[in-house]
């Protein structure tokens with residue numbers, strides 16, 4: 409795999425941090441990795457590979473039965489695996505708050521947060537707090553989880569935040585009027601918006617953390633087109649027949665979940681990306697995202713608006 413010496417941080421880091429990075433060429437020691445949606449698909453394969461490398465994983469999932477079954481499959485494959493589960497429904501900010509509290513209260517560190525869970529191209533639906541579902545699950549839920557856990561993540565030396573975005577961000581646009589609205593809703597642009605938000609949040613977070621020597625790195629990735637359950641809404645009984653045909657025709661050109669997990673595993677565990685932050689990766693290499701994703705004004709506004717939206721939702725849940 410190509411080394412990343414030429415890929416300097418897109419944001420400045422402190423001199424002491426850079427010096428520490430320079431001497432840490434060896435593979436990092438065992439890490440505790442929290443993976444959202446680790447019960448299936450790319451997240452499951454990443455979890456399995458990471459425990460094989462000696463890391464411990466927490467599968468943060470919305471379905472406790474699926475999470476327990478996934479943990480059992482990991483244990484069966486790797487009997488020494490350190491794996492546990494945590495209830496997390498990203499479509500309910502109350503559940504996200506509870507999961508964050510439980511992680512903050514636990515003595516176990518958080519060395520890496522892998523924001524992996526996602527939904528794609530669903531019909532118009534809303535989260536518990538009334539947000540458009542794809543924006544709510546893919547972006548807002550992860551935004552609240554990440555920002556809530558930041559103080560604890562910062563306490564781990566060399567910590568990382570890795571977010572699974574998508575090349576589909578190319579057909580997204582951040583429309584600040586759409587977050588709670590069904591007006592002009594279309595499945596694919598809404599998916600694109602949520603994945604663009606993953607990337608812009610990553611870049612903005614990296615910028616905001618750049619001057620803090622104890623801060624984690626933040627990177628995003630495209631996993632490839634991968635044969636997982638992500639296409640569940642495309643092959644449902646209600647979806648148009650041409651969508652089912654198109655999905656079927658793409659299958660031979662897709663990656664296996666194991667192949668699709670490689671860039672996540674790389675960003676979570678490789679010493680090559682120690683200290684690298686604010687980048688977007690594909691096939692374990694940094695690449696450019698779309699020009700729109702580098703709009704710092706929109707990214708700053710998205711961060712601030714997301715903060716206001718989740719704070720209001722959490723406050724009203726606490727009052728209920």
Ligand SMILES: NC(=O)c1ccc[n+]([C@@H]2O[C@H](COP(=O)([O-])OP(=O)(O)OC[C@H]3O[C@@H](n4cnc5c(N)ncnc54)[C@H](OP(=O)(O)O)[C@@H]3O)[C@@H](O)[C@H]2O)c1
Pocket residue numbers: 444445446447448449450451468469470471474496497498499500524525526527528545572573574575630631632633634635636637638639
């Ligand atoms: N597959 C691809 O071709 C592809 C391409 C680009 C990007 N991605 C991204 O890769 C990531 C992983 O997707 P995948 O392909 O592995 O899909 P997947 O097999 O459908 O897995 C998605 C995971 O997210 C979980 N999830 C969905 N809604 C959730 C919620 N409200 N709260 C908590 N967890 C939730 C699912 O839980 P359940 O099992 O309970 O539903 C599942 O564990 C996603 O972010 C996706 O956008 C995938």
